[in-house]
Amino acid sequence: MIRNTPGGYGRVAIAFHWSMAVLIVFMLVLGLYMHELPQTDPATFRLYQLHKSVGFVVLALAVLRLFWRFLNPAPKLPDTMKPWERLAAHAGHIGLYALMFALPLSGWLMVSASPWNIPTVLFDVLPVPHLPVPEALGQKAEAEATLKTVHALAAYTLVGLLVAHIGAALKHHFIARDETLRRMVSTAPAKSAA
Numbered sequence: 001m002i003r004n005t006p007g008g009y010g011r012v013a014i015a016f017h018w019s020m021a022v023l024i025v026f027m028l029v030l031g032l033y034m035h036e037l038p039q040t041d042p043a044t045f046r047l048y049q050l051h052k053s054v055g056f057v058v059l060a061l062a063v064l065r066l067f068w069r070f071l072n073p074a075p076k077l078p079d080t081m082k083p084w085e086r087l088a089a090h091a092g093h094i095g096l097y098a099l100m101f102a103l104p105l106s107g108w109l110m111v112s113a114s115p116w117n118i119p120t121v122l123f124d125v126l127p128v129p130h131l132p133v134p135e136a137l138g139q140k141a142e143a144e145a146t147l148k149t150v151h152a153l154a155a156y157t158l159v160g161l162l163v164a165h166i167g168a169a170l171k172h173h174f175i176a177r178d179e180t181l182r183r184m185v186s187t188a189p190a191k192s193a194a
Contacts (some may be wrong), residue, residue, distance in 0.1 A: 001187040004072040008183040013072060016065040017184055020100070023058050024158070027051065027103075031155060045118075052111065053122045059104035066097065078178045092165055099158045106154060109133060110147035115140045 003010040009017070030051050037044045074093075077086055111120055112130035120128040137143035172180035 113143035
């Protein structure tokens with residue numbers, strides 16, 4: 001099953017979900033680790049380049065995932081969900097999608113605004129041009145500081161949403177005992193309720 005059905009996710013949606021989950025968790029952990037490194041440490045430059053490279057992979061996957069999502073509507077939520085749970089699920093997914101774009105784009109803008117003017121070279125192969133930074137953000141150093149704050153706040157917001165997302169999935173699996181988590185793990189048809 002490649003495409004989504006009303007009862008479950010297809011292989012493409014599952015692949016997008018789990019590959020992005022792994023990359024996003026890696027990026028959050030790497031970002032926190034890099035933040036603690038001294039700027040003069042030789043490893044810092046290599047880790048920042050890796051962080052930027054993987055960030056562009058996440059951005060590309062987010063574009064593809066959103067395109068696939070428009071072509072393949074998500075399966076129906078379980079009938080047992082309360083109205084507030086449905087609203088929270090939809091709001092959480094919108095937030096996750098927004099942050100999948102906001103984090104890489106704010107990072108790209110932050111690097112573009114940096115007075116250091118350090119080039120971004122994806123995986124030491126493909127150079128990426130800097131973005132024009134809006135004048136409203138001020139001079140380069142001021143714009144970089146603002147964008148660094150936006151990037152950090154977006155990362156912490158993403159951590160909060162991920163905790164809520166994982167918590168909801170576990171609640172559905174262990175407490176509600178519905179198919180919500182299972183259908184994001186396997187394309188096998190859901191068991192019929194007894």
